[in-house]
Structures are given as structure tokens and as C-alpha cells.
Amino acid sequence: MDYFIELFLGGLTRGSIYALIALGYTMVYGIIQLINFAHGEIYMLGAFTALIVAGILTMLGWNQVAILVIASIVAVVYSAAYGFTIEKIAYKPLRQAPRLSALISAIGMSMFLQYYVLLAQTSNFLPFPNLIPDFKFLEPIEHIVRSSEIVIYATTAIVMVLLTGLIKFTKIGKAMRATAQDRDMAMLVGVDVNKVISMTFIVGSATAALGGVLIASHTGQINYYIGFIAGIKAFVAAVLGGIGSMPGAVLGSLVLGMSESFFTGYISSDYEDVFAFLFLVFTLIFRPSGILGRTDTDKV
Amino acid sequence: MFRFSEIKKSFLVALWLMFLTFPIMVIRVNTIYKTIEWRWERMFMVGIGAFFLSFLWRYLHKKKEAGEKKAEEAGTLPLAQRLIKNRQFSIPAAIGLGIFIIAFPFIFSMYQTNIMTTALIYVVVGLGLNIVVGLAGLLDLGYVAFYAVGAYSYALLNHHFGLGFWAALPIGATFAFLFGVILGFPVLRLRGDYLAIVTLGFGEIIRLILENWNAFSFGPSGIANIPRPGFFGMDLSLSQSITYVYFLMIGMAIFTIFVVKRLQDSRLGRAWIALREDEVACQAMGIDKTRTKLSAFALGATWAGIGGVVFAAKTTFINPASFTIWESIIILCIVVLGGMGSVLGVIFGALVLILLPEYLRAFSEYRMLIFGATLVTMMVFRPGGIITDVRKTYKFKGLKDKQPTV
Numbered sequence: 001m002d003y004f005i006e007l008f009l010g011g012l013t014r015g016s017i018y019a020l021i022a023l024g025y026t027m028v029y030g031i032i033q034l035i036n037f038a039h040g041e042i043y044m045l046g047a048f049t050a051l052i053v054a055g056i057l058t059m060l061g062w063n064q065v066a067i068l069v070i071a072s073i074v075a076v077v078y079s080a081a082y083g084f085t086i087e088k089i090a091y092k093p094l095r096q097a098p099r100l101s102a103l104i105s106a107i108g109m110s111m112f113l114q115y116y117v118l119l120a121q122t123s124n125f126l127p128f129p130n131l132i133p134d135f136k137f138l139e140p141i142e143h144i145v146r147s148s149e150i151v152i153y154a155t156t157a158i159v160m161v162l163l164t165g166l167i168k169f170t171k172i173g174k175a176m177r178a179t180a181q182d183r184d185m186a187m188l189v190g191v192d193v194n195k196v197i198s199m200t201f202i203v204g205s206a207t208a209a210l211g212g213v214l215i216a217s218h219t220g221q222i223n224y225y226i227g228f229i230a231g232i233k234a235f236v237a238a239v240l241g242g243i244g245s246m247p248g249a250v251l252g253s254l255v256l257g258m259s260e261s262f263f264t265g266y267i268s269s270d271y272e273d274v275f276a277f278l279f280l281v282f283t284l285i286f287r288p289s290g291i292l293g294r295t296d297t298d299k300v
Numbered sequence: 301m302f303r304f305s306e307i308k309k310s311f312l313v314a315l316w317l318m319f320l321t322f323p324i325m326v327i328r329v330n331t332i333y334k335t336i337e338w339r340w341e342r343m344f345m346v347g348i349g350a351f352f353l354s355f356l357w358r359y360l361h362k363k364k365e366a367g368e369k370k371a372e373e374a375g376t377l378p379l380a381q382r383l384i385k386n387r388q389f390s391i392p393a394a395i396g397l398g399i400f401i402i403a404f405p406f407i408f409s410m411y412q413t414n415i416m417t418t419a420l421i422y423v424v425v426g427l428g429l430n431i432v433v434g435l436a437g438l439l440d441l442g443y444v445a446f447y448a449v450g451a452y453s454y455a456l457l458n459h460h461f462g463l464g465f466w467a468a469l470p471i472g473a474t475f476a477f478l479f480g481v482i483l484g485f486p487v488l489r490l491r492g493d494y495l496a497i498v499t500l501g502f503g504e505i506i507r508l509i510l511e512n513w514n515a516f517s518f519g520p521s522g523i524a525n526i527p528r529p530g531f532f533g534m535d536l537s538l539s540q541s542i543t544y545v546y547f548l549m550i551g552m553a554i555f556t557i558f559v560v561k562r563l564q565d566s567r568l569g570r571a572w573i574a575l576r577e578d579e580v581a582c583q584a585m586g587i588d589k590t591r592t593k594l595s596a597f598a599l600g601a602t603w604a605g606i607g608g609v610v611f612a613a614k615t616t617f618i619n620p621a622s623f624t625i626w627e628s629i630i631i632l633c634i635v636v637l638g639g640m641g642s643v644l645g646v647i648f649g650a651l652v653l654i655l656l657p658e659y660l661r662a663f664s665e666y667r668m669l670i671f672g673a674t675l676v677t678m679m680v681f682r683p684g685g686i687i688t689d690v691r692k693t694y695k696f697k698g699l700k701d702k703q704p705t706v
Contacts, residue, residue, distance in 0.1 A: 033493075034493075035493050035496070035497065045324070048323075048324060049323050049324070051329070051331075052323045052324075052327050052328075052329055053323070055329030055330075055331050055336065056327070056329060056336060058331065058334075059329075059334055059336065074323075078320070078323065081319075081320055082320065085316070085317075085320060089676070089680075090676045090679075090680070093361075093680045094679060094680065097679070097683060099492055099493055100437065100439050100492055100493075101679045101683050102679070103439060103492075103493050103496060104439070104632070104636055104675055104679050105675060105676050105679040105680065107441075107629060107632075107675060108671075108672045108673065108674065108675025108676040108679070109672065109675075109676055110672070111626075111629060111668055111669075111671060111672030111675070112669060112672030112673050112676065113672075114668075114672075115666075115668045115669040115672060116324070116669060117324060119665060119666070119669060120321075120324050120325045120342075121324060121328060122328075126331070127331055127332060128331075129331055232497075232500070232501075235497060239494070239497075270512040271508065271512060273504065273508055274504075274505050274508045274509065274512075277501035277502070277504055277505050278501075278505065280497065280498065280501050281486075281487070281498055281501055281502070284487070284490055284494050284497075284498055285486045285487065285489075285490075288490060288491075288494065
């Protein structure tokens with residue numbers, strides 16, 4: 001039973017991290033119908049920025065919580081800036097182009113960013129300092145759930161609520177929904193579509209960066225490649241939940257995280273990634289619109 | 301052109317990029333030894349580079365916009381096509397090229413011939429992917445999986461049953477074809493971008509299986525001592541056999557070019573292009589969508605399989621590390637850079653992308669970085685590739701001087 005709970009909580013952790021990345025995927029897809037391949041790289045950049053900031057502050061002898069807060073803020077700001085810039089360089093000129101062109105551009109961007117970090121930093125795994133303090137009240141159940149996991153669950157829940165609020169109740173959220181429904185019509189009624197798209201990239205990237213900081217501090221190591229697999233899996237989660245739908249992205253992430261955790265725990269850990277990809281293939285074949293997505297037909 | 305506002309714009313771009321790349325480029329921390337490395341000179345390099353590149357960026361933008369207008373007005377053929385059409389130029393050029401190709405292994409060293417053979421394998425594989433991506437418009441990111449199927453069929457058949465290269469070649473191609481049909485059938489209904497991700501998934505699944513199923517594929521350690529292709533049972537020395545593989549690849553490349561050219565103008569080829577342009581209209585015209593797509597997918601896979609068999613025979617050693625997703629993306633890069641759908645473009649793309657990094661060893665670590673940047677800039681400024689494919693157009697000539705006889 002303990003093993004089951006351990007796997008369950010492990011799955012919840014994975015799922016939460018996937019959710020933080022998948023939210024960005026799904027928002028961008030909802031608005032410009034682009035699979036932002038470079039999104040996983042944003043997450044990786046967030047983790048690297050946090051590592052650099054945390055490294056400097058640790059050497060200056062700051063206390064743990066202050067480092068966590070500052071490193072997260074810097075990582076979020078930088079990742080948002082990267083997201084914004086990437087959109088301007090690689091996607092904006094291709095808005096009227098076929099979707100395939102934008103996708104190829106996104107793949108190129110993803111590759112560029114990976115090798116940019118590889119060349120500017122290192123190809124090795126870097127140890128990431130544990131930024132999350134150990135909570136006193138968790139000591140009795142420490143063998144089941146670590147405090148970093150609690151922080152991950154809480155952050156995901158808070159981000160989810162905040163984003164839902166942003167989309168539902170603010171002016172920019174309304175503009176986002178309008179742009180997602182019909183970009184030309186939104187433009188006609190005076191929505192600044194460029195601003196909305198930039199904003200979407202900024203918000204999505206910031207969320208991914210938060211995921212990057214948390215998972216890096218949970219697993220304790222990062223390298224330039226972490227964004228690729230995480231990005232693909234978050235994409236699987238977003239598709240599973242129904243791409244374009246925010247609750248769908250979170251639900252899909254949790255389902256994927258849990259099933260991955262149980263699969264590796266009970267069946268085989270060698271084929272962990274194979275399992276995720278098979279999950280994707282079967283979802284797309286049998287229910288391409290996902291769990292919460294709506295089916296749409298091709299418009300002529 | 302160098303107005304103050306332009307300079308200010310570039311200056312701001314440079315400043316922004318300096319800010320953006322600051323932590324990753326400048327600082328390197330080592331948390332174990334507790335050292336911080338500051339590399340300030342890089343920041344200025346980024347700034348200066350960004351300043352000039354932003355001028356170039358805007359210049360290319362202007363040129364592209366101007367070029368679109370011009371092309372609409374004039375409708376002239378691009379330079380490469382004009383050269384081919386011009387017989388005075390093309391016939392001597394073809395003869396010269398032929399002599400050069402035949403003389404190549406005798407003039408240059410074994411090492412050079414080997415590199416050329418690698419480039420030729422990429423030409424063949426690139427032309428195969430060109431059918432899928434360029435003609436049929438299906439973005440296949442798992443293309444290297446079929447390449448792996450070809451390579452492993454030869455390696456395993458040889459290991460277990462002692463099959464030779466010539467027996468394995470059709471078998472490898474058939475296996476790749478079958479894989480293409482099996483994988484293609486369920487996924488080809490999907491929309492373009494979903495298809496890209498699913499094929500990527502398939503590619504990774506095949507690689508992971510090869511890596512983990514030790515009993516079947518010998519795992520990450522791979523298979524060694526794969527024999528080179530035989531020549532009527534003769535024993536060839538190493539240099540002879542390298543020359544032999546080179547000519548084999550030349551022959552195969554010519555065969556592939558011939559087949560692709562013929563396919564392009566066939567009923568099937570026209571259906572692919574039409575499907576790429578507009579699926580709904582195609583279905584309305586009575587084209588069987590699934591079958592047409594599947595044929596493109598499977599034919600592309602077959603060529604990857606052939607390339608894989610030759611690859612295994614040439615390197616005599618394969619392991620799963622040769623078949624990562626990046627390999628697929630390099631092949632995609634070849635097709636995109638050269639020009640999607642254009643045979644000449646793909647050949648050019650393969651030669652440039654495979655030969656340049658070999659000769660510019662100093663830049664080899666920047667290879668993937670440059671490939672990534674190439675994909676983005678090509679898509680932004682020249683989506684048709686360097687040698688853009690020109691579709692056949694028909695013009696009514698001579699209507700003026702010949703009155704239609706009733």
C-alpha cells in the first residue's frame with residue numbers, strides 16, 4: 001500500500017510539472033494554432049537562469065527562502081522575455097504562412113536554443129541546489145512525500161487558479177478568448193491581436209519557467225536536454241486533455257503523470273518514454289480532440 | 301538607408317538581446333567548487349552581432365516584400381531553372397559534372413571519397429523525404445526510424461542468417477515499406493501538425509526499443525562487423541571497396557532522381573501536390589486521400605530503408621545512437637534548405653549541409669546551432685528553399701498569329 005501511495009504521489013508531482021508546461025502549450029495553440037516546439041526549451045532556460053542566480057546568491061550566503069523567491073522571479077522574468085522574443089523572431093513573420101512553415105520554424109528555434117545553452121554553458125548534468133526548505137510538520141511522513149512535492153502541488157494549484165482568473169475575468173483574458181475564437185473578427189472589433197499573442201507567450205513562458213525551477217530543485221540536476229522530453233510529454237498531456245482547453249491541459253497532465261508513474265513502478269522503467277509516446281499515438285488515433293476538447297471540422 | 305531611426309532601432313534590439321542573453325552567455329557558476337566565471341567579452345560580442353544582424357534582418361524583410369511584388373508582375377523563372385533550360389550552358393555543364401563524378405575517387409583520397417559517399421546517402425534519403433514533405437506536404441519527424449529499419453534489417457539478417465548486401469537491399473527496402481504502411485495507416489488521417497508529433501513519437505519509440513530490447517538488437521552497444529557490399533564474390537581491398545560503394549551510391553542517386561522525377565509528373569505525383577495545396581478540394585475531385593498519402597509515406601520510407609542498408613554496409617557498425625530525432629531533423633533541414641519539392645534543391649541541400657561541416661571542422665560544434673538558425677531564417681525569408689521548385693505552367697502561345705480554323 002505504501003508503494004502505491006508513493007507511486008500515486010510521484011505521479012501527482014510529474015503531472016503537476018507537466019501541467020505547468022502544458023498550460024503554455026495549450027494557450028499558444030488555442031490562440032495561433034501553432035505547436036510551439038520551443039516551449040520545452042523555455043522551461044529549460046528557466047531552470048538554467050534559476051541555477052545561475054541561485055549559485056551566485058548561495059555563494060553570497062543568503063538564506064534559502066530568499067534565494068528561492070529571487071531565483072524564481074528572475075527565471076520567470078527571463079523566460080517570459082525569451083518567449084516574447086522568440087515569438088517576434090520566429091513566429092510573427094509566419095502568421096499568414098502555412099502551418100507547416102511555422103512548425104518547422106519552431107523546430108529550428110527549439111534546436112537553436114538547446115545548442116545555445118549547450119555551447120554557452122555545458123553539456124554535462126549540473127547539480128541544482130535544493131532551494132525548497134524542509135518543512136518541520138512533514139517530518140513524520142517524510143518517507144512518503146517530500147516537502148518539495150508539497151510545494152509543487154501548491155504552486156500548480158495556485159497558478160491554475162490565477163490563470164483561470166486571468167482568462168475569465170480580466171480584459172486581456174477576454175481579448176485572448178476573442179482572438180482564439182476568431183482572430184480576424186477580434187481585430188475588427190478593436191482587439192490588438194499582436195499584443196494579445198505576445199501576452200500569451202509571456203504568460204505561458206512564465207508558467208513553464210516556474211515548472212523548470214521547481215522540478216530542477218526537486219530532482220537536483222539539470223542539463224540542456226531536459227526541455228525536449230519534458231516539452232514533448234507536456235504536449236502529449238495537452239493533446240490528451242484537449243488542446244486549447246486549460247482545464248483539459250491540467251487534467252491531461254495528471255492522467256499522464258499518474259499512468260506513467262504506475263507504469264514505471266509496476267511494469268518496466270526502461271520503456272517509460274515509449275509508454276508516453278504510445279499514449280500520445282493512441283489518443284490521437286482514437287480521440288484526437290482529447291478528453292475535454294471540442295471536435296472541430298475543417299473550414300473551407 | 302542608414303537613417304537615424306534605423307540605427308536607433310538596431311541599437312535597441314542589440315541592447316535587448318544583450319539583456320536577454322546575459323545570464324546564460326556571461327555567467328557560469330559551479331555549485332560544487334563554488335566558483336563564478338564572468339565572461340563579459342561575450343556580452344559585447346552579442347551586442348555588436350545583434351546590432352549588425354538586425355540591419356540584415358530588416359534588409360532581407362524589405363527585399364522579400366519587394367521580391368514578392370516583382371515575382372507577381374514578371375513571372376520569370378529563377379536563375380537555376382533558367383540555366384538548366386539553356387542548352388548551351390547545361391550540356392557542357394552536365395558532361396563536365398559527369399567526368400568530375402567519375403574521376404572523383406581517383407583524384408581525391410579515400411577519406412574524401414568516404415565523405416562524398418555519406419553525402420550521397422543523404423541525397424538519396426533526402427529525396428525520399430522530399431516525396432513525403434515536399435510533394436505530399438506531410439511533415440514526418442520520425443523519418444530516421446525507417447532508416448533504422450533498413451540498417452537493422454541488413455545488420456540482423458547478416459548476423460543471424462549470413463545474408464549478403466545485395467540480398468538484404470530489397471529485403472530492407474521492403475521492411476521499411478511495410479513499416480511505412482503499418483505506421484502510416486492509422487496516423488495519416490490526422491491533421492498536419494499532429495502528424496508531425498505522432499511520427500516523432502514513432503521515431504523515438506523505435507529508437508528506444510532498439511536501445512532497450514537487448515535480446516533482439518544487442519542494445520546500445522550495437523552491431524559491429526557488418527560486411528561491406530560484395531562485388532561478384534571478389535575480395536576487395538579497403539580502398540577498392542570504398543570506391544565501389546561510392547559508385548554504387550552514384551548509381552543509386554541517379555536511379556532515385558529518375559524515379560522521383562518521373563513520379564513528380566505522374567498522376568500520383570500530381571495528386572500529391574494537389575493534396576498538399578488543398579485537401580478538401582482534392583477530395584471533391586475524387587482523389588482517394590488516404591491512399592495517396594499512404595503511397596507517399598510508404599515510398600519515402602522505402603527510400604529511407606535503402607539508405608539505411610547502404611549506411612550499415614558503409615560504416616560496418618550501427619547502434620541506436622545513429623538514429624536519434626536530430627538525424628530526422630538534419631534530413632528535414634536538407635529538404636527545407638534546398639527547396640521543398642525541388643529535386644535539384646535537395647541534392648544541393650544535402651551536399652551543402654553534409655560537406656560543409658566536414659570541411660569546416662573548426663565550426664563543427666556550432667553545426668546544430670547553425671542548422672536550427674537555418675531552419676528559422678529559411679522559413680521566414682525563403683520558404684521555398686534556395687532552389688525553389690517551379691511547377692509546370694502552360695501558356696497559350698501563338699493564339700494571335702494563328703486564327704482558329706473552324
